[in-house]
Amino acid sequence: MHFELGEEVRVFDGYDDDRGHYEQRGDDLDSTVQEIAGQYFGFQDDLLDAIVEQDDCWPPDGDEPFLDRNFNYTPRPISVASYYERWEALREELRTRRRYFSAEASSFFSEIFSDIELLVAHSEGREESVVKNCAPGFEIYRGRLCNSDSVAGAIVASPFKEVGPPPSEVARSGRMNAEGISVLYASSDLHTCVAELRPSIGSRVAVITLVTTKQLRLVDFRALESSRKPGAISYFQDDFSEILERSAFIRGLHRVISTPVIPGREHEYLVTQLMAEYLGHVRKPAFDGIIFESVQKRGGANIVLFRGASDFPVSYRDNSVSFYSVSAMQYTHTKEAYFEKSDGSILFHFEGYDDLEW
Known part of the structure; x- marks a missing residue:
């Protein structure tokens, strides 16, 4: 009902x-x-x-x-709690029990991304696919901190080697890759690229421009927030509630993967790492990468490209290396909670969550 x-x-x-x-x-x-x-x-x-x-x-x-x-x-209000519970259970399984060939991971991601090519997003009265096809020649930006003259000299001598995608032997664990798995983290524009490095005041940053060398299929997680599958659904469908719940979870998935992780809690990346591996290597047809919103610069986008059979589908734009000195930063904050005292108890009000009595 x-x-x-x-x-x-x-x-x-x-x-x-x-x-x-x-x-x-x-x-x-x-x-x-x-x-x-x-x-x-x-x-x-x-x-x-x-x-x-x-x-x-x-x-x-x-x-x-x-x-x-x-x-x-x-x-009846729909609930996506079951999907988030499965997400958390999967993270716990990856952290404490098993990392590879997880049957639950395969089942979960197959269900979530089964028809992602069919999803369309609504923006300013227009519909556009969640899957972006980027033609060769698309420019992206990649940066590196360089606070010594020796590092700066090495970058000038070999920009792509020093600032481009890291080789597997030095690839550190990140949001979309496990340690030793090389992926290319880049940004849609120069300012986002610098901000994503989280430099301190006085730091020097080197930025290069990369150009894609082939047609790429990217999942745009930003578009998921307003996405839906074309065509109407009916109350008479047996899976009516399941369709609404899955759609609601998919629309919120962008927030899940783009939320900053507190240092020391890098295990939070386990599920997103597995998700990236699923999209780039397990799913058929596989994707070349993903796009998601930058949390360091409003309006900016991060681009993650997966490594192909031989290498990454990018080349260095000649003479594009530039150096920048960070002179100022701007921070914004959002009030997360406030509390009231009443009858010896404290009632906490959290934005977006149920109240908690203490």
Whole structure:
């Protein structure tokens, strides 16, 4: 059942009404049936009578009817908790029990990304695919901190070797790769590239421009937030709730993978590392990389390219190496919680979460 009885709420009529009265939220049975069916029938009254008669209710035994013309109904809220629970369980399995050939990981990612090519995002009245096809010649930026003259000299002598993708033997663990697995982290623009290095004041940064050398298929996680599969779904589908829950989880996946990880908790990367391996090597057809929003610069984008059979599909743009000195930084903050003291207890209010009493 995709609807439930509307909640009874107290309503006050003006300032002089200190008692109020109760009203039920939602739409009446007639309107609810029209919403489900998607149309109005000329025999609507007969249809409603037939629906009410189908209610398996026997008042002499104390049963209360669910279907009644005098009741209002609201859609049942969907919950993506089961998907987040599976995400957390998978992370725990990867951290403490097994890392490779996880049956749960294969099942989970196959379900989530089964039809990602069909998803479209809505932006400014337009529809665009979640999968981006980037033509050869697409420019991206890659940077490196260089706080010594010797490092700067090595970069000038060999920019691509020193600032380009790291060889496997020195590849450190990151958001989208395990230690020893080389992926190319880059940015969509110069300013994002510098910000992603998280330099301190006075640091020197070297940035190079890379150019893609072939057609690439990238999953744009930014577009997932407003994505949906074309075509209507019906309340009469057996998997109606499952479709809505999966869609809601997919739309929130961008926030999950782009959230900063606190130093010392790098194990939080385990699931995103496995996800990247799935998208780049296990899934058929595989993808060449992903795009997600930068948390260091608003409006900027990070691009991660997976290594191909031989190397990365990029080349160095001649004479593109530049050096920058960091002279200032700007920080913004968001109030996460506030608290109230009442009757000896403390009630914490967290943005986006349920209140917690302490």
